[in-house]
Amino acid sequence: MRQRRLLTLGAGLCTAAALGLVAPHSALASPDRCSYTSSTYRPALTHGDTGAAVKQAQCLSNMWGGQPPKLALDGAFDSAMLKKLQWIQGCHGLPQNGVIEGRTWQVLYHPALDCYDPYPA
Incomplete structure (x- = not known):
C-alpha cells in the first residue's frame, strides 16, 4: 500500500513537472x-545592473x-x-x-525544493 502511494505521488510530481507546474531543485546542483x-x-x-554579482545571481x-529557461551567464x-x-x-x-x-x-542560495506556481508564459 505504501509503495503504491509513493508511486502515485511520484507520477503526480512527474506530470506536474511536465506541465511546468513544478520546478524541482536539482539534487546535483549546489550553490558552491x-x-x-x-x-x-x-x-x-x-x-539593468551588470557585473559579477549579477552573474552570481544568474x-x-x-x-x-x-x-x-536557463539564463545566460553574461x-x-x-x-x-x-x-x-x-x-x-x-x-x-x-x-x-x-x-x-x-x-x-x-x-537564491537556499531555494525551495518545489514551486507549484506555473512559470509565466
Whole structure:
C-alpha cells in the first residue's frame, strides 16, 4: 500500500513537472558551483545592473530545474532574468519586485525544493 502511494505521488510530481507546474531543485546542483563572487557579497541588484554579482545571481537561479529557461551567464540583469527572478520570489512568498537583496539572496542560495506556481508564459 505504501509503495503504491509513493508511486502515485511520484507520477503526480512527474506530470506536474511536465506541465511546468513544478520546478524541482536539482539534487546535483549546489550553490558552491557558483563562484563568481563570495557567497557573503550580496549587493542590491535591479534590472539593468551588470557585473559579477549579477552573474552570481544568474548562476544561482539556474539551479532551478523544470520549465524556467536557463539564463545566460553574461552578468547582465535583463528582462529574462527579471521574469525568472520574480517567479522565484513568488515561489518563496516574497514580494515579486524583481529586486535582489536580503531575503531574495537568501532564497537564491537556499531555494525551495518545489514551486507549484506555473512559470509565466
